[in-house]
Amino acid sequence: NAGVTQTPKFQVLKTGQSMTLQCAQDMNHEYMSWYRQDPGMGLRLIHYSVGAGITDQGEVPNGYNVSRSTTEDFPLRLLSAAPSQTSVYFCASSSSRQGIANEQFFGPGTRLTVL
Amino acid sequence: GESVGLHLPTLSVQEGDNSIINCAYSNSASDYFIWYKQESGKGPQFIIDIRSNMDKRQGQRVTVLLNKTVKHLSLQIAATQPGDSAVYFCAENKNDYKLSFGAGTTVTVRA
Numbered sequence: 120n121a122g123v124t125q126t127p128k129f130q131v132l133k134t135g136q137s138m139t140l141q142c143a144q145d146m147n148h149e150y151m152s153w154y155r156q157d158p159g160m161g162l163r164l165i166h167y168s169v170g171a172g173i174t175d176q177g178e179v180p181n182g183y184n185v186s187r188s189t190t191e192d193f194p195l196r197l198l199s200a201a202p203s204q205t206s207v208y209f210c211a212s213s214s215s216r217q218g219i220a221n222e223q224f225f226g227p228g229t230r231l232t233v234l
Numbered sequence: 235g236e237s238v239g240l241h242l243p244t245l246s247v248q249e250g251d252n253s254i255i256n257c258a259y260s261n262s263a264s265d266y267f268i269w270y271k272q273e274s275g276k277g278p279q280f281i282i283d284i285r286s287n288m289d290k291r292q293g294q295r296v297t298v299l300l301n302k303t304v305k306h307l308s309l310q311i312a313a314t315q316p317g318d319s320a321v322y323f324c325a326e327n328k329n330d331y332k333l334s335f336g337a338g339t340t341v342t343v344r345a
Binding site: 150154160162163167169177178215224226227 | 276334
């Protein structure tokens with residue numbers, strides 16, 4: 120049972136490039152989410168999904184796309200990277216079906232730098 | 235706007251002493267609160283949670299207190315150990331799938 124896995128661990132992009140951050144979980148969790156963490160700040164919700172085929176926006180969705188074709192995977196796509204997207208990105212999953220009623224399990228994070 | 239926040243960004247505590255980390259929230263509609271611990275280079279790790287119909291909950295060496303009158307949440311760590319050094323976040327949920335985090339308190343344990 121690997122929990123929540125994220126790839127890559129580190130990534131450097133040039134402004135305007137696109138890329139996909141991968142997230143997978145093997146706990147059969149319905150709920151998955153993406154956060155970004157900037158220095159001195161808490162985590163901010165980007166997008167979330169309550170099940171395969173269902174996604175919704177969080178607090179800071181601009182510049183990011185998500186899809187949920189399977190229960191296990193929840194990739195985050197940066198359409199055209201900007202320096203303001205330099206951050207550490209965390210994926211999380213939870214077994215909750217109605218709101219976040221249970222603890223979320225977080226992945227190890229992806230540190231992204233946009234030049 | 236409404237947000238979750240922590241009173242102090244840093245806390246230094248002597249090993250063996252008890253630690254108290256505070257958090258203020260402003261959204262009276264929140265009904266679920268969580269404390270997370272984040273060690274350097276890792277993702278947040280769940281510590282303990284509490285629902286709005288409770289005012290206290292205990293775990294292993296940790297206690298969470300919720301005071302809804304003044305919208306205050308605290309995490310108490312008993313007999314603090316070096317392994318407790320980390321950043322601690324409080325988070326709130328309004329039963330709408332969205333979790334809002336505070337800025338975090340960095341706890342440093344002195345030997």
